[in-house]
Amino acid sequence: MSINTIINRQYAIANNQADPIDLPKQRIYAMCNLRGGIGKTTLSFNLSYLVENLLSVDTCPQGNLSFFYDNNYYAAQQTNVKDMLLPYLVPGLGKATRVASYIGATNQFFSNKNNYFIPSSEELYLLPSQLITAINQTAGLQQAQKEQALRSILYSLKTEIERELSENALDKCIIDTSPFFAGATQLAWYAADALVIPVRTDQQSIKSLELLINTLSSPQSEFRKYLPENDMNVPKIQMVVLTHCGWSTVAGARNEPNQQTKVYLKKVYDILSKHRTLLSTNAPENHLFMLDDFLGSGRISSIESKPMELLQEGETKVIDRVRVSVNKSVDKCKNQLKFIAQQLW
Ligand SMILES: Nc1ncnc2c1ncn2[C@@H]1O[C@H](COP(=O)(O)OP(=O)(O)O)[C@@H](O)[C@H]1O
Numbered sequence: 001m002s003i004n005t006i007i008n009r010q011y012a013i014a015n016n017q018a019d020p021i022d023l024p025k026q027r028i029y030a031m032c033n034l035r036g037g038i039g040k041t042t043l044s045f046n047l048s049y050l051v052e053n054l055l056s057v058d059t060c061p062q063g064n065l066s067f068f069y070d071n072n073y074y075a076a077q078q079t080n081v082k083d084m085l086l087p088y089l090v091p092g093l094g095k096a097t098r099v100a101s102y103i104g105a106t107n108q109f110f111s112n113k114n115n116y117f118i119p120s121s122e123e124l125y126l127l128p129s130q131l132i133t134a135i136n137q138t139a140g141l142q143q144a145q146k147e148q149a150l151r152s153i154l155y156s157l158k159t160e161i162e163r164e165l166s167e168n169a170l171d172k173c174i175i176d177t178s179p180f181f182a183g184a185t186q187l188a189w190y191a192a193d194a195l196v197i198p199v200r201t202d203q204q205s206i207k208s209l210e211l212l213i214n215t216l217s218s219p220q221s222e223f224r225k226y227l228p229e230n231d232m233n234v235p236k237i238q239m240v241v242l243t244h245c246g247w248s249t250v251a252g253a254r255n256e257p258n259q260q261t262k263v264y265l266k267k268v269y270d271i272l273s274k275h276r277t278l279l280s281t282n283a284p285e286n287h288l289f290m291l292d293d294f295l296g297s298g299r300i301s302s303i304e305s306k307p308m309e310l311l312q313e314g315e316t317k318v319i320d321r322v323r324v325s326v327n328k329s330v331d332k333c334k335n336q337l338k339f340i341a342q343q344l345w
């Protein structure tokens with residue numbers, strides 16, 4: 001029954017006729033799931049094009065999102081997210097200010113948007129051990145001091161994001177994260193009001209969703225165990241986005257997901273139903289969205305650092321000596337992305 005609600009809604013979304021869902025709107029979202037290649041960065045990039053006054057923060061050491069915003073990212077030395085966080089972990093370093101860059105300055109497609117980004121750094125690979133060392137150093141302090149010191153460390157990214165939002169007069173934030181729950185990704189969970197969780201239509205993604213839910217909810221988890229008892233600021237799950245969805249091509253099947261997509265839609269739905277208290281409302285069907293496989297459109301969008309919203313059906317490009325084209329379903333994908341963006345902010 002409720003799976004059908006979702007499938008029928010997707011049909012309306014595809015045709016730009018769906019009624020908005022009344023989800024509570026949050027300011028800061030972390031895009032996360034503990035698995036790579038499922039669409040975290042692609043989704044962060046595309047959603048960031050669909051809203052205004054947004055700060056996009058890249059906490060993944062791979063820096064893919066930073067590269068989308070600035071194709072010189074890997075060559076350039078710039079103040080980055082690590083510079084923002086290190087002063088909270090290592091004594092004696094001065095705090096950073098005005099770290100965010102205007103996206104339109106380095107990605108022409110964003111030149112009409114008032115959106116900013118904070119670049120990542122390869123050195124974030126070292127942050128997990130720096131974070132754990134700093135946390136461990138609070139162990140010897142008296143209870144009150146210990147809680148204060150822990151809070152300063154755990155909420156360092158949140159404090160810095162709030163400062164950057166206010167310095168740049170922005171009111172929305174998305175944080176792209178790495179597939180590993182450690183370092184800056186862990187801090188992103190403490191910084192977020194809510195989570196957006198891409199899940200790909202495969203078994204590994206279901207496993208990583210279960211791991212994520214366990215990390216979010218179990219008192220012994222790496223996420224929860226450091227939080228002081230009276231400070232359980234746990235982000236809600238705003239939505240799970242099932243990525244790489246496919247639809248039946250059987251004649252007459254107008255709005256049927258293909259077999260694989262249907263299996264994973266059901267699995268994710270069952271998981272969310274079992275964990276309603278983690279959702280930002282208690283109706284699981286309002287938190288599950290489908291996004292078609294982008295196919296050629298996705299490849300062209302990536303290679304050109306061009307948001308899907310700006311692609312037109314029929315555009316072509318030679319990638320690795322093969323001619324790739326923007327497929328017919330691009331308008332459907334655009335409508336799906338827009339609907340997702342509207343349920344976030
Ligand atoms: N519906 C979809 N949502 C997100 N990514 C998609 C989708 N369909 C195809 N893709 C492709 O899948 C890949 C996802 O990679 P990426 O966003 O870098 O994953 P992650 O950041 O989770 O490691 C990209 O190449 C993207 O073009």
Ligand SMILES: [Mg+2]
Nearest residue numbers: 040041060064
């Ligand atoms: Mg990524």
